[in-house]
Amino acid sequence: MIFRRSFSDPFCRDLPAACRGTGLEIAALALSAAGTAASVIGQANRGQADAAQASYMAQVARNNQAAAERNATLARQQGAVQEDRQRLKTAQLLGSQRAALASQGGDVNTGSNLDILGDTARAGENDALAIRHNALTQALGYEQQAAGAGGQASLYSADAANTMANLPFGIGSSLLGGASSLADRWAQLVRYPRRQLS
Numbered sequence: 001m002i003f004r005r006s007f008s009d010p011f012c013r014d015l016p017a018a019c020r021g022t023g024l025e026i027a028a029l030a031l032s033a034a035g036t037a038a039s040v041i042g043q044a045n046r047g048q049a050d051a052a053q054a055s056y057m058a059q060v061a062r063n064n065q066a067a068a069e070r071n072a073t074l075a076r077q078q079g080a081v082q083e084d085r086q087r088l089k090t091a092q093l094l095g096s097q098r099a100a101l102a103s104q105g106g107d108v109n110t111g112s113n114l115d116i117l118g119d120t121a122r123a124g125e126n127d128a129l130a131i132r133h134n135a136l137t138q139a140l141g142y143e144q145q146a147a148g149a150g151g152q153a154s155l156y157s158a159d160a161a162n163t164m165a166n167l168p169f170g171i172g173s174s175l176l177g178g179a180s181s182l183a184d185r186w187a188q189l190v191r192y193p194r195r196q197l198s
Helices: 023-103 111-191
Strands: none
Touching: 023 111
16 A cells, blocks of 8 residues: 655645545544634633623612612601601691680690690600601611612623633633644644545
8 A cells, every 4th residue: 555645735744644634534624713713702702702791790889879878868868857847837836825725714734734745745756756767767778778789780790701701711711622623633633634545
């Protein structure tokens, strides 16, 4: 048996065994290389898409945090206004009661008349304090939502940063795996070429 060498192809002079491979073997090598390239491109695109998604979710969480903080501020402001209104209502009621008690000819600053006015003042102040407590409780709930959204935003931002930081390692791993596969196929082609008769 005589092996045929092609000296007309400058790329095959140093690797004569590879030149004896069939077109299918060389096409398989080319397809394997193309598959590795497609895998690397796909992994890069997937990593960038994952990082973009995490960044988007971080921004949504930041927006939720800002909205919850605004709601907490509004709850406090509305509570303060309602508390003041309740105190004004109590003052108006006390004025009306004083006038009614005075019209009956009694002393409004002594005895049962004073007890009635004191009860009204206490009830009005209790109502005002209940309004303040409810507003602060509502504001605290919004602040907790804001803190949770802020923590979630931080997690998403870290996830996006980690995804981008680890992307070169994933691409490198794909490249190494593909190169290893190509090297194995190449070694098989060079070691065990198809023999052709001249």
